[in-house]
Each structure stands twice: as structure tokens, then as C-alpha cells.
Amino acid sequence: MIFVYRPGDSFLHRADSISKLVWLITAGAFVLVAGQWQVSATVFVAVLLSGIFLGRLDASELLRRMIPLWIIALWLFCLFSVLYPEGTDPVLKIGPLSVTGEGISYGLAIAFRVLTLGSSALIFAATTDPRRLVNELISVLKLPYRLAYAFYSALRFLPLLHNEARTILDARAIRGQGYPAKGVAERLALLRGLTVSLLAGAIRRVQITAVAMDSRGFGAYPTRTEIEDVHRPAGGIVFAAVWVVALVGYVIVFVVFGDHSFLRTPVGT
């Protein structure tokens, strides 16, 4: 397993993690709040363009990574097109099922919601250094560093465990112990065997590391010093602020004073 993050010099790579986290949450909130499919589609396109132009990500790779999302989105679109309970405007009849205009609108809104939630997180992961994210969570959001260290330890153990998993699976394959697994029983046995072996190895490592950390006074003081300084470029903050203003503006203009639905369905649109 490899992190999606690749170092780069794009606008999104330079932006601080907290601003990108705000962007991620705002984009998600936008599609969760918006009932109209046109709004969700606009947000999805804006997110993709942000990733391609501001993050300089390869568009084909981004779309390829989203294949499972495209399948779910298509599935939801088809499901709601024929099963939408409040549909009154039949567009097409397929046997006993009728595709309604309201169902198509709702299906599109949910499909773009799923695509936006997935693509924004992929762009965030591809342009955010996990170590920088943890540092900024501690220094900017004041997350207790003892708690944040759980995140650090996950990042640190990940490559080690990745290698260990490969070794265990290769050893099982040589001995003919169900890898690659066939059938439900073999898969469950593989899952349990691999998990217990990995956890036992990880716990040994955890105990040694914990003794070393405690002996060096980890957690003895309320704050700790950092090797890397935290830089928050103004561009990143402005980028996040634009998205927040757009969300607040949309809610005020189109939901509170307009006729857009809020946390509801786009019936009749």
C-alpha cells in the first residue's frame, strides 16, 4: 500500500493542510445540503477543475481512480430514476417500471453528490503530505499531540506493515495455505490469519517504541517542539475562504430566501 500523495509544486501542494481540510468539508457540505442536481454537478466540476488545474493532477489517473465511484453513481441514478416514490411525471416506461422526471433529477443529485465526495477526498489525499497534515492539526487546530501521535504512528507503521503483509502472504502461498484465497471459508481464514500475524508483530513493535518514548519523556509537557515550521500561504487560506463564502452565500440566497430545497429532494425541478 502506498500513499496517494506525490510531492509537487502546485498551488494545492503549497497550500496548508488545514485550508484544504476546510475546502474538503465545504465541498462535502455543499453537495449534502444542495437538493438540486445542477448545484451538485457544478460543485463536482469545480472540484475536478481544482484538482486538475490547481493541483496539477493527471486527469486520466484521477478519473481512473474514481471508477468504483462511477459504478455506484450510475447504480444510484438508475435506482432512483425508476424507484423514486414521489415521481409523477413519467418520461419512459420499461415494463411495470416508469422512469420519472423527478426520479431522474433526484438520481442525478445523489450521483453527483457521491462523485463530489469521492473526488474531493482523492484530490486532498494526492496533494497533502500526511506528516504536514498532522503537524498543522497540532499547531493550528491545537489537537492534543498525544492524540495526534496515534495518527503519526499509523503513518509510521504503514510501510512496515505493508512489507510484513507481503512476506506473510508469500509464505502462505509457498506453503499452499490459501493465498490467493478461494471461497468464503478460505477468505475468512486468510483474513483472520493475516490480521492476527500482523497485529502480533505490530504490538511487539508498539511495546518497544512505547518504552523508548516514555523513557524520553513523551507526554510529560503540555506542548512539544517541532522540527518543521508551519507555513500557511495566503493563497490557500483565500482558496478555502472562497469556498466557504460560496456555500454560505448559496444557503442564504437560494435556500433561505430562494426556492431551493435544503437537506431535501429536488421534487419538481
Place this chain on the structure above:
Amino acid sequence: MNAGSSTNRGTGGYRYRTADILLVGAIAAVGGVVSAYVIVPWAKFIEGLLGPFGAVFDNPFFIFWPIVAALLICKPGVGVVTSVLTGAVEVLVGSADGSIVLIVTLLQGLGVELGFLIFRYRATLPAAIAAGAGAGLGASIALLYVFGFFQLGTAVQIPFILALMAGDAIIGGLLAWAIAQGVIRTGVWGGGGAYQRVDRQS
């Protein structure tokens, strides 16, 4: 029917020891690795066939990590922190489900927490099953909202919630229990390790 020697809380009571913090991180990392190799390939196949309803069949295999952590550490907050951290690791390694994972893992972590709270954070099989049911409830609430199923009426919603709760409780809870038992039998956690010896002396 305890998973550990007592409640695995160590000498610090409900305060997290350094080993607990590191173990939470390690379980999240193991979760990421095992999910990628063993679970995700066929979970995506199921979801391709059944769409979001496929969660009923594959969710139990994603929710047992926080239950294993809570069974091993037995302290408030372990379930929700491990669940959210597993979700964050999944996102950072490129899970195509993106932010949906973060929403689902937060709610299912709260469900795990609720299950263990009912049994006062004791490492028992009923607590693991209740935590699984709680995780299923949290996941179903998140999925109903994110995938817009709340429009489909109670005829779809209630069976979806009940199926997720039952699947997560029985498969997820029992799997977590079996794995926690397997880990404890190795003797590396809950008594025999170097850290426990140092911890008891302090």
C-alpha cells in the same frame, strides 16, 4: 468471558498510556493494509453487483478494527478514535469512497463506543456483538443520508438498517472477538510484553 486478563486497562485506569496510543495507530495501519489486500477486492465486486446495498455484505469486514481495538484496550474513546483514524488512513492511501468513508467511520465509531459503554467497557463477547450492532446502526444512518435512501420510505430503510446491524453484530462482532482472542493467545498484549512489565513497576 473476558478477552484479556481483566479489562486490559493497565495501571493507568482510563488514562491512555503511550502503548495504547501507539496500538490505536498500529491497528488503524493494519486495518488499512488488510483491507487493501483481502477485503477491498471482493467488496468492490459486491458493490458493483448490488450498489450501495452491497454494504450489508461487506461492511462487517470493515467495522471490526475499532472493535478489536476496544477489546484490547477497553477505554472510552478507543472505538471512535480507531474508527476515524482507520477512515483517515483509507482516504490517505486513496480509497475511492473518499469523504463518504470519513462520515461513515465517524458514525460507526460512535456506534462501537455505545456498544462498549452499555457493557461498561468490559472485553466480553456480548460487548463485541453490541458494538457491532452499534457500528451497523451508525453506518446505516450515514449511508441512508449520503446515498439519499431516506426518500425510499420505511419499506427500504428499516430492512436496510436491520440487515446492516445484524450483519455487523454477528459477522463483525464475532470476527473481532476471534481476532482479539487470537492476539491475546500470542501473549504479546495484556500481560507478557516488555511494556506491561515496565508499566506495572512504575
